[in-house]
Amino acid sequence: MAIKPDAAPLLEVRDLTVNFDVARGKVRAVAGVSFDLAPGETLGLVGESGCGKTVTALSILRLLQTPPAEVTGVIRFQGEDLTTCPEARMRQIRGDRIAMVFQEPMTALNPVLTIGEQVAEALRLHRGMSHPEAWREAAAALTRVGFPDASHRLGQYPHQLSGGLRQRALMAMALACDPDLLIADEPTTALDVTIQAQILALLARLKAELGLAVLFITHNLGIVAQTADRVAVMYAGLMVEVASTEELFRHPNHPYTVGLLNSVPRLDFSHPPGEILSAIAGHLPAEPPSGCLFRDRCPLAHGRCREEPPWVEVGPGHQVRCWNYV
Amino acid sequence: MSELLEAQDLSCYFRLAGAWGKGPVLKAVDGVSFALNPGETLGLVGESGCGKSTLGRLALALLPPTRGRIIFAGEDLARVSHKHLKELRRQIQIIFQDPYSSLNPRMTAGQILEEPFVIHNLGRRPERRAWVEELLTEVGLTADVADRYPHEFIGGQRQRLGIARALALKPRLIVADEPVSALDVSIQAQILNLLAELQQRHGLTYLFISHDLGVISQISNRVAVMYVGRLMEMASREVLAAGRLHPYTEALLAAVPRPTPERTYNPPILKGEPPSPVNVPPGCPFHPRCPEAQFPLCRESVPALRETAPDHRVACHFR
Numbered sequence: 198m199a200i201k202p203d204a205a206p207l208l209e210v211r212d213l214t215v216n217f218d219v220a221r222g223k224v225r226a227v228a229g230v231s232f233d234l235a236p237g238e239t240l241g242l243v244g245e246s247g248c249g250k251t252v253t254a255l256s257i258l259r260l261l262q263t264p265p266a267e268v269t270g271v272i273r274f275q276g277e278d279l280t281t282c283p284e285a286r287m288r289q290i291r292g293d294r295i296a297m298v299f300q301e302p303m304t305a306l307n308p309v310l311t312i313g314e315q316v317a318e319a320l321r322l323h324r325g326m327s328h329p330e331a332w333r334e335a336a337a338a339l340t341r342v343g344f345p346d347a348s349h350r351l352g353q354y355p356h357q358l359s360g361g362l363r364q365r366a367l368m369a370m371a372l373a374c375d376p377d378l379l380i381a382d383e384p385t386t387a388l389d390v391t392i393q394a395q396i397l398a399l400l401a402r403l404k405a406e407l408g409l410a411v412l413f414i415t416h417n418l419g420i421v422a423q424t425a426d427r428v429a430v431m432y433a434g435l436m437v438e439v440a441s442t443e444e445l446f447r448h449p450n451h452p453y454t455v456g457l458l459n460s461v462p463r464l465d466f467s468h469p470p471g472e473i474l475s476a477i478a479g480h481l482p483a484e485p486p487s488g489c490l491f492r493d494r495c496p497l498a499h500g501r502c503r504e505e506p507p508w509v510e511v512g513p514g515h516q517v518r519c520w521n522y523v
Numbered sequence: 524m525s526e527l528l529e530a531q532d533l534s535c536y537f538r539l540a541g542a543w544g545k546g547p548v549l550k551a552v553d554g555v556s557f558a559l560n561p562g563e564t565l566g567l568v569g570e571s572g573c574g575k576s577t578l579g580r581l582a583l584a585l586l587p588p589t590r591g592r593i594i595f596a597g598e599d600l601a602r603v604s605h606k607h608l609k610e611l612r613r614q615i616q617i618i619f620q621d622p623y624s625s626l627n628p629r630m631t632a633g634q635i636l637e638e639p640f641v642i643h644n645l646g647r648r649p650e651r652r653a654w655v656e657e658l659l660t661e662v663g664l665t666a667d668v669a670d671r672y673p674h675e676f677i678g679g680q681r682q683r684l685g686i687a688r689a690l691a692l693k694p695r696l697i698v699a700d701e702p703v704s705a706l707d708v709s710i711q712a713q714i715l716n717l718l719a720e721l722q723q724r725h726g727l728t729y730l731f732i733s734h735d736l737g738v739i740s741q742i743s744n745r746v747a748v749m750y751v752g753r754l755m756e757m758a759s760r761e762v763l764a765a766g767r768l769h770p771y772t773e774a775l776l777a778a779v780p781r782p783t784p785e786r787t788y789n790p791p792i793l794k795g796e797p798p799s800p801v802n803v804p805p806g807c808p809f810h811p812r813c814p815e816a817q818f819p820l821c822r823e824s825v826p827a828l829r830e831t832a833p834d835h836r837v838a839c840h841f842r
């Protein structure tokens with residue numbers, strides 16, 4: 198689906214900040230994240246473990262428990278502020294307009310109900326079908342997401358299915374309501390590559406058929422490069438770079454993005470084995486430094502980096518949080 | 524060049540428990556032969572459950588083969604005396620995906636690294652202490668972490684500790700079972716670099732197990748591709764870069780989305796999922812999913828792993 202850059206955003210996130218109250222004080226999981234998502238667009242949200250991707254997704258859906266979480270900022274979906282709307286309205290939106298699939302479908306599926314029962318339940322809830330209607334429709338909903346032999350497997354329990362089939366079942370449930378936005382949090386991370394390819398193909402088909410916008414959360418830069426329209430890179434709770442996918446992979450600007458791209462082993466047998474990768478030094482500190490959070494790992498850090506770097510526009514739709522571009 | 528490790532027609536079957544006594548047989552590894560040359564890295568790749576870890580455990584003599592032999596430095600591991608086996612095992616060490624599960628949580632890093640010397644009665648206290656310090660520096664840790672417990676280490680440091688322990692007894696062969704799979708890419712790159720440096724410095728031989736083809740291509744001299752317990756292909760880097768490959772290997776390579784600005788991802792989609800090792804399809808085990816399968820041949824006859832070119836063995840009727 199073609200994306201109109203000037204289309205009114207489907208989703209607007211502004212200055213999203215999430216703190217958790219923990220025994221030893223406050224943990225800042227998300228530190229001022231802002232982005233837009235246009236209708237039908239796929240935004241890849243990437244970054245390493247613990248950088249705040251899942252917390253961002255859960256805050257959009259208002260699924261974090263408060264307390265311990267403390268969420269501030271603005272989240273506007275189709276013009277409606279999700280941070281202030283009543284819980285009943287939020288439940289409606291979660292079911293009908295925004296759907297979510299997770300990395301481990303086992304935790305999202307009910308282990309004591311059959312797949313058929315769960316898909317039928319989703320259809321009843323979101324499409325207002327009667328019990329017999331929903332049951333008849335369940336097989337079709339599963340077939341649509343490429344579930345083989347659906348009518349014969351309605352009676353199976355989640356643990357009797359492979360990871361790939363569980364992910365398909367979850368997708369069938371998520372899409373029962375024909376949502377406008379799908380938030381997919383590492384949906385293929387637990388799967389083998391050939392099964393991942395199947396799920397990515399399914400997602401591409403559904404995006405085209407349903408005009409779905411997708412917030413695709415992953416740490417796999419290959420998936421993002423090949424499927425997203427735009428990419429947002431997070432580090433330690435902060436968005437450090439946003440650009441169109443091609444621009445980001447051709448001209449990464451933020452030193453962290455550059456380091457990340459250089460760290461990924463290229464699937465290529467034409468160079469000698471064991472060549473040294475230019476890895477990012479060190480690791481994510483438990484207590485990020487003041488100023489630029491990437492300062493103590495950044496090969497380009499200088500005196501000014503002790504102050505918080507601004508969010509700089511370096512090209513059309515390409516923003517970076519780094520002093521080097523001011 | 525004489526091989527450091529040779530697997531001859533190795534099989535490992537498990538008899539599953541059934542409702543009425545003995546259940547079906549699970550063929551985790553089935554008729555696998557390969558050789559490892561000293562100083563090289565053999566990458567072992569394949570999808571979940573294809574038998575990679577089982578093959579690794581067979582190579583470590585942690586698991587008795589149902590059939591076939593493991594020859595290490597010219598000696599059949601099934602035929603040597605118990606005492607000699609212990610000596611040979613010193614020369615083969617393992618690195619796990621999650622070193623945490625294999626590190627005693629009640630011992631400090633220093634004690635963990637000293638333990639192998641104690642068990643093998645090597646050195647005295649001060650000497651052992653110096654060796655421990657040496658090991659820590661060798662893997663890029665500082666000597667002051669010796670007093671810390673494994674849970675105080677973060678992911679990458681813990682893997683460094685796991686590597687240090689594997690190095691303690693100066694092994695010749697290291698079986699690395701998904702050593703970077705649980706790590707973030709920036710840490711993964713550091714560990715891959717460390718493993719490459721250690722190999723250079725000590726002339727180590729690696730059997731490197733991973734389901735990640737990018738990681739495999741980063742480090743391997745040769746690659747073995749497994750599918751439901753069988754070897755589908757064995758090839759050198761040169762062959763992998765330019766040769767005509769097994770249909771399964773081609774499918775695996777195409778299925779990996781590349782982190783490049785070029786949008787080239789359009790893999791042929793394989794039908795279904797890998798079969799269960801309890802119910803291996805007849806003929807070529809890949810035939811139910813193979814885009815090139817021709818019938819009845821591929822369903823009826825098991826393709827042998829044949830040498831089709833130097834450094835290239837393929838199990839396919841049409842290669």
Ligand SMILES: Nc1ncnc2c1ncn2[C@@H]1O[C@H](COP(=O)(O)OP(=O)(O)OP(=O)(O)O)[C@@H](O)[C@H]1O
Binds near residue numbers: 219224244245249416
């Ligand atoms: N309920 C909670 N209480 C306290 N801290 C939390 C809680 N949930 C998340 N965090 C912290 O918030 C930070 C961001 O976590 P988040 O799960 O969003 O990371 P992520 O980017 O999704 O990582 P991964 O790639 O591992 O899934 C982490 O440091 C995490 O420890």
Ligand SMILES: Nc1ncnc2c1ncn2[C@@H]1O[C@H](COP(=O)(O)OP(=O)(O)OP(=O)(O)O)[C@@H](O)[C@H]1O
Binds near residue numbers: 537549570572577800
């Ligand atoms: N002790 C055992 N008893 C029964 N079955 C076993 C045993 N060990 C392994 N298996 C089975 O043998 C097959 C191969 O397992 P193995 O762990 O070697 O696969 P793998 O390739 O390492 O998979 P992964 O990528 O998931 O680690 C699997 O079907 C597994 O369930």
Ligand code: SF4
Binds near residue numbers: 495519
């Ligand atoms: S602001 Fe400074 S420390 Fe931060 S990424 Fe830019 S150069 Fe590096």
Ligand code: SF4
Binds near residue numbers: 771
């Ligand atoms: S033997 Fe037949 S089924 Fe097997 S890989 Fe070759 S073409 Fe495919």
Ligand SMILES: [Mg+2]
Binds near residue numbers: 250382
């Ligand atoms: Mg997450």
Ligand SMILES: [Mg+2]
Binds near residue numbers: 575577
């Ligand atoms: Mg394994």
